[in-house]
Amino acid sequence: MSADASRTADVSSRRAAIVLALCLPCDALLYLLLPMQAQAFGVTLAQAGILLAANRIVRIFGYSYVMRFYARHGDRPTLMLAAGTAAVCGVGNALVSGFWWLLILRFGWGLCYGAMNLSTQVLATSEAGGAAHRAGRSRAYIAAGPMIALPLGALASLYFGPRLIFLLTVVSALVGLWVARGLPSAAHALSAPTGRRFKLPDGVAIWSFVEGVALDGLFIFGLSLQAQAMLGGNAVIIAGVLLALRYVSEMLLAPLGGRAAANFGALRMLVVFSTLSALALSAFGSHWLIAGAAAVLILRALQLPLVVTIIAQRNPNEGRVQAIAANAVWRDIGAGVGPLLAGVLLPVASAPWVYSLAGLAIVLSAVGCAWKK
Template sequence: MTDTATLRSADRNARLAALTLALCLPSDVLLYLLLPMHPEAFGITLAEAGILLAANRLVRIFGYRQVLRFYSRFGDRRTLTIAAVAAMGCAVGNSTLSGFAALLGLRLVWGLCFAALNLSTQVLATAHAEGAAKRSGRSRAFIAIGPMLALPLGALLSEACGPRSVFMVLTFSCLAGAVIARRLPAAPHALGGGRRKLRLPDSVALWSFIEGVALDGLFIFGLSLQAQNLLGGDALIVAGLLMGLRYLSEMLLSPLGGHAAQRYGASAMLLLFSVLSALALAAFGSLWVVAGAAGVLVLRALQLPLVTTLVAERNPGHARVQALASNAVWRDIGAGLGPMLAGWLLPVASAPWVFSLAGLAIVASAVGCWARSAVAEGDSAQG
């Protein structure tokens, strides 16, 4: 049993890291709303918008090792302070710079910032096995606060003042994140197992990869396009509200996902929520855009703490730091491919087929995670 003071300190550190990410994240998520709808305002094409929304994910595939090495050496305080200041620079650039090349540079910088911010939230949430699932759920809830408020308000401000003005406001949010980061612990993190190259994904990483393609890629990019095609002039406000619902769901429901994982097992809950997500994706791809999108966003929120919990369970001790980073890389590979696939497929392919097949792939990978956990539990019982 871990003593109460240690657990209280772990809760505090996880909360501070989550709030830092919450304050920096709006400068990224608003691009997913505005770039597909207003590419001309940023001096780019729709196809270039898909590449830009993928670029921040793809750079993390190659940059996570360097981020991990820096993070393990310098700890949470210095790493997240630098990341928050760099995110502030990206927000300024999103407001003032135009053209594919300039925006691509900003997306690459933000990708490395998010890698550090995201890694810290996961490592601190799982710092102690006791209460890790609940702590992960609460962490996701705090992270969701910033984007939940920024998306609908940003959509309204964009309608009134244009899609570039909102990013200048968000520089102050990133600055507040840097101030909070200074309260994090400065201790470095030991890495287990020495240097590791990217390996073939295990069952959890495979699920993260497919979920990245389907939900963080195809669905998020397609949300703006589906709303624009079917809802007409109110598309920006509706899409902003739906994306805000994504983070409201994370704030309210991610803790419930963590509680469910603690009580019923993370792999069983992952399978259940994946099946329901497939049904919601099929509805979203048809005429029930709003209902299907709402269902996907709610279920995504419930799933978020489950993967972190599974990775930490299968990689105890210091090994979890590298395992969490590796799992994040596979998710980023999928989420990087998703917007590019969406930009290529959705203009020419049937949306119901695209999203239904994506849902089936999520279910198949969730079955793999559940089966792997069932086998491990059986071996443990026999031992």
């Protein structure tokens, strides 16, 4: 690999990550404000839950179309279209009321996020050398957007209400559209179709599904419940800071996860971090709530660059784009299943048992991923 190729990969990966960072506040602020101010958006609390899940649902069924569009047209046109769609979603979140209109916007956001997320991962792994480092740095850039937007948006909503703040996300997304103009426009090769539309998940996809259930589903849902029950003060500010801390950990620690993968091996670190996550989840389910939650956030951030690095190592040629997209679908399925399981299990089962079993599942899936190389 030449130094010029590595430098080009670094620049393109960073630019794509900045585009996503500029567009992501539109979604992050909705997760913060919609559940607490559902009536201001003209929906019920139950409808708010459906709206927040809709972006993942549409990606489960639409990722194959996003992947083919991205592969055919390349990064620049795809991300310019995605950033423009994010700007439209910001306008809608600020001005449109009612479940069905907001549902259309959530579907649009889900597809454009899928395109931006795919681009960041493909560009980060476009050159094998330094892929883990680029993946870690990419996650740090992406996290910067919602990390800044969440506490500021929470504070602004106290003075201007939960809607008008989304007009600022329109400006941010339009800046992202301008940044996307500097991306490469070359198409991406796809492997030849196998004739099977649905493929069983491999070891990496199984781990991503389980991690989505446990950390993006059970943990986030449980954290919201515990924070609501235990923390006083202004709920919007507290929730905004808690969600921002998640992105702070990604920004600071994801590069360290990439460095650990490069130095010690991504598979080995996946098993190590998964084992530590299991211990942290067990603590989170007990009276060590704060320590367990902090440890989960730290370990989640460290794990972010690992999976895409493993996928790139196992799919070095044309199959890389499809493998990354397929893995993202399984992660979304897990993240959608997690809150449903939490809503059923946590009211009737012991929290330490629920989170300990979730941690055990993460460890077993990581060992299975490493076993089936």
